[in-house]
Amino acid sequence: xxxxxxxxxxxxxxxxxxxxxxxxxxxxxxxxxxxxxxxxxxxxxxxxxxxxxxxxxxxxxxxxxxxxxxxxxxxxxxxxxxxxxxxxxxxxxxxxxxxxxxxxxxxxxxxxxxxxxxxxxxxxxxxxxxxxxxxxxxxxxxxxxxxxxxxxxxxxxxxxxxxxxxxxxxxxxxxxxxxxxxxxxxxxxxxxxxxxxxxxxxxxxxxxxxxxxxxxxxxxxxxxxxxxxxxxxxxxxxxxxxxxxxxxxxxxxxxxxxxxxxxxxxxxxxxxxxxxxxxxxxxxxxxxxxxxxxxxxxxxxxxxxxxxxxxxxxxxxxxxxxxxxxxxxxxxxxxxxxxxxxxxxxxxxxxxxxxxxxxxxxxxxxxxxxxxxxxxxxxxxxxxxxxxxxxxxxxxxxxxxxxxxxxxxxxxxxxxxxxxxxxxxxxxxxxxxxxxxxxxxxxxxxxxxxxxxxxxxxxxxxxxxxxxxxxxxxxxxxxxxxxxxxxxxxxxxxxxxxxxxxxxxxxxxxxxxxxxxxxxxxxxxxxxxxxxxxxxxxxxxxxxxxxxxxxxxxxxxxxxxxxxxxxxxxxxxxxxxxxxxxxxxxxxxxxxxxxxxxxxxxxxxxxxxxxxxxxxxxxxxxxxxxxxxxxxxxxxxxxxxxxxxxxxxxxxxxxxxxxxxxxxxxxxxxxxxxxxxxxxxxxxxxxxxxxxxxxxxxxxxxxxxxxxxxxxxxxxxxxxxxxxxxxxxxxxxxxxxxxxxxxxxxxxxxxxxxxxxxxxxxxxxxxxxxxxxxxxxxxxxx
Numbered sequence: 001x002x003x004x005x006x007x008x009x010x011x012x013x014x015x016x017x018x019x020x021x022x023x024x025x026x027x028x029x030x031x032x033x034x035x036x037x038x039x040x041x042x043x044x045x046x047x048x049x050x051x052x053x054x055x056x057x058x059x060x061x062x063x064x065x066x067x068x069x070x071x072x073x074x075x076x077x078x079x080x081x082x083x084x085x086x087x088x089x090x091x092x093x094x095x096x097x098x099x100x101x102x103x104x105x106x107x108x109x110x111x112x113x114x115x116x117x118x119x120x121x122x123x124x125x126x127x128x129x130x131x132x133x134x135x136x137x138x139x140x141x142x143x144x145x146x147x148x149x150x151x152x153x154x155x156x157x158x159x160x161x162x163x164x165x166x167x168x169x170x171x172x173x174x175x176x177x178x179x180x181x182x183x184x185x186x187x188x189x190x191x192x193x194x195x196x197x198x199x200x201x202x203x204x205x206x207x208x209x210x211x212x213x214x215x216x217x218x219x220x221x222x223x224x225x226x227x228x229x230x231x232x233x234x235x236x237x238x239x240x241x242x243x244x245x246x247x248x249x250x251x252x253x254x255x256x257x258x259x260x261x262x263x264x265x266x267x268x269x270x271x272x273x274x275x276x277x278x279x280x281x282x283x284x285x286x287x288x289x290x291x292x293x294x295x296x297x298x299x300x301x302x303x304x305x306x307x308x309x310x311x312x313x314x315x316x317x318x319x320x321x322x323x324x325x326x327x328x329x330x331x332x333x334x335x336x337x338x339x340x341x342x343x344x345x346x347x348x349x350x351x352x353x354x355x356x357x358x359x360x361x362x363x364x365x366x367x368x369x370x371x372x373x374x375x376x377x378x379x380x381x382x383x384x385x386x387x388x389x390x391x392x393x394x395x396x397x398x399x400x401x402x403x404x405x406x407x408x409x410x411x412x413x414x415x416x417x418x419x420x421x422x423x424x425x426x427x428x429x430x431x432x433x434x435x436x437x438x439x440x441x442x443x444x445x446x447x448x449x450x451x452x453x454x455x456x457x458x459x460x461x462x463x464x465x466x467x468x469x470x471x472x473x474x475x476x477x478x479x480x481x482x483x484x485x486x487x488x489x490x491x492x493x494x495x496x497x498x499x500x501x502x503x504x505x506x507x508x509x510x511x512x513x514x515x516x517x518x519x520x521x522x523x524x525x526x527x528x529x530x531x532x533x534x535x536x537x538x539x540x541x542x543x544x545x546x547x548x549x550x551x552x553x554x555x556x557x558x559x560x561x562x563x564x565x566x567x568x569x570x571x572x573x574x575x576x577x578x579x580x581x582x583x584x585x586x587x588x589x590x591x592x593x594x595x596x597x598x599x600x601x602x603x604x605x606x607x608x609x610x611x612x613x614x615x616x617x618x619x620x621x622x623x624x625x626x627x628x629x630x631x632x633x634x635x636x637x638x639x640x641x642x643x644x645x646x647x648x649x650x651x652x653x654x655x656x657x658x659x660x661x662x663x664x665x666x667x668x669x670x671x672x673x674x675x676x677x678x679x680x681x682x683x684x685x686x687x688x689x690x691x692x693x694x695x696x697x698x699x700x701x702x703x704x705x706x707x708x709x710x711x712x713x714x715x716x717x718x719x720x721x722x723x724x725x726x727x728x729x730x731x732x733x734x735x736x737x738x739x740x741x742x743x744x745x746x747x748x749x750x751x752x753x754x755x756x757x758x759x760x761x762x763x764x765x766x767x768x769x770x771x772x773x774x775x776x777x778x779x780x781x782x
Contacts, residue, residue, distance in 0.1 A: 102537025133241030402473030477552030489532030
């Protein structure tokens with residue numbers, strides 16, 4: 001196993017003199033940390049924060065104690081108003097989940113707060129001393145550093161102190177005794193910036209986000225887009241903005257995060273929720289992941305009806321409060337409408353009568369006031385999810401005919417780049433035959449090679465070894481996790497969809513392409529916007545429109561639910577259920593996986609992949625624990641646990657929030673802090689007998705209960721429903737025959753035959769009911 005990035009040890013003053021890399025000169029202040037040498041990545045003047053953290057010219061101004069302040073702002077994209085006259089006072093320590101339907105303006109608002117776009121009206125300012133960091137949906141490291149170096153690259157306060165220690169130490173080595181004060185002050189600045197704890201925090205964050213220790217030393221350029229997003233996320237969490245956010249003051253920090261979980265599995269989502277919740281920092285988080293919103297946020301702001309609606313509490317509480325508000329608003333609007341109708345009736349009946357003229361005039365004034373003050377009916381919400389209701393439909397084309405065997409993998413080995421000396425494939429020895437009509441779920445932990453293997457199957461990567469053979473007539477349709485971002489950003493959405501569709505079928509009209517976009521919610525002028533001006537979810541809908549127009553009989557889906565809101569995911573899964581072709585899908589979204597009714601599962605792990613019939617999905621298929629942060633006694637890695645978990649520093653070891661989430665999987669819980677690793681590492685090996693005794697005494701983990709049906713069981717379940725209905729009808733007919741025969745003594749023989757048949761029918765129905773109950777419980781229908 002490789003060592004951490006080379007750094008000389010940093011020790012506190014008070015260590016034995018022989019252990020100190022520098023002697024303390026006369027006049028140096030005791031109690032300051034002493035640094036060995038500057039880290040290779042330290043520089044005298046770090047890059048400007050405004051560029052490094054993805055932010056532009058952030059609007060600064062007086063906020064009256066708030067971290068950020070909005071007064072009457074309006075945001076537009078093209079001809080559309082996304083927000084109109086919005087007010088918001090974001091206070092220190094608020095952890096806000098910004099939710100809404102795709103295209104509601106969430107990402108646009110975040111970009112305005114980050115200084116990356118202007119507002120059309122109103123005032124938006126961030127407090128002058130706030131450190132601000134922004135993670136966009138397409139945040140890619142773009143660095144040639146190693147993962148470790150990139151993750152620590154925005155810890156500017158620590159890097160400045162580190163560079164100052166280097167300068168002072170060289171000056172002292174050259175005989176400049178006056179540099180002692182500079183060295184002492186820089187050591188104190190290094191300690192104040194968390195320098196002595198930095199390696200543990202870096203290791204904890206990288207481990208929590210799923211990076212193995214070996215990956216810490218690889219160049220960022222070796223990672224796919226999904227892993228590059230994780231690197232950017234780690235960099236933000238460790239940056240001055242991320243660390244200052246936990247100070248909870250208008251002079252602290254603010255993190256703006258746009259869909260950070262699009263490339264995270266459920267274990268990493270749980271870790272991130274715990275990290276953000278325990279940090280106590282100021283945060284604005286755009287996400288469709290209900291598990292993350294539930295675990296990380298203490299308030300929700302919903303973008304709906306071009307306004308911001310504020311709710312205090314976690315995501316589940318937001319759903320409850322919104323339902324209550326809508327009910328109250330609807331009742332108030334109905335009562336007001338009824339009163340208006342009553343007054344209008346009075347005025348109409350008595351307005352012309354002299355005896356009632358004064359009363360009619362009085363009612364008319366009341367009516368006018370009531371009309372002016374009448375509350376609007378609440379804007380429709382999209383079912384159980386956040387945001388405006390928007391009808392979205394998707395129907396995939398009929399798959400073209402093809403041979404039974406559509407894909408055959410013969411000893412396939414796959415990896416990124418070109419195979420070379422000393423390089424090993426991510427996955428190898430893959431043999432599988434996938435047939436027409438099969439639905440294959442590709443499952444496994446992050447980094448196991450799922451996306452690499454799927455890209456190899458789809459022709460995006462050449463196999464390192466072996467062969468990928470497509471069957472006669474096989475036509476592939478590919479939807480990758482980065483497809484929405486790989487679209488040509490300068491092209492008009494309608495023109496791009498039309499061009500792609502006509503490559504396959506020249507008879508497809510522009511109107512049909514417009515209808516496909518409109519069915520997915522991109523109506524009117526939205527279809528004429530450039531793809532780059534659309535939100536992440538809207539870009540995904542452009543890609544889905546191509547899917548809806550170009551026939552394919554094999555669909556390769558890599559995290560197809562990324563960027564999509566709950567309503568669009570439901571529509572997509574419905575279209576996939578109705579699709580008669582072959583589907584091969586990678587997903588970390590359990591609800592999405594279960595909705596596909598997979599016939600087979602391709603499990604990828606440990607450098608290999610095996611295809612098997614789906615015998616039911618289990619928790620272990622989605623909950624892959626992140627690797628523990630390794631420990632080092634030389635100041636590198638995650639040494640010096642100090643009672644914290646791998647989740648970060650001190651209080652950042654676990655989550656406080658709980659909850660269920662469609663996109664995030666099961667409940668969000670805090671990961672328990674591991675025992676002090678240095679002590680464990682130093683513990684002597686136990687005798688074999690003691691180990692056996694301890695193993696026997698340790699409580700055994702209860703077997704995980706299945707919560708889904710296998711393909712065969714689901715087929716049986718569907719048939720049972722029909723058979724039960726038929727069996728009960730037969731039983732009712734036999735009961736009527738027995739009743740009729742028992743009333744006529746001359747039909748004794750018929751009565752005996754009917755009674756025997758009724759007994760057999762009742763036994764069959766009872767047996768089917770017992771089996772139906774068993775399957776219904778597994779299916780979650782009871």
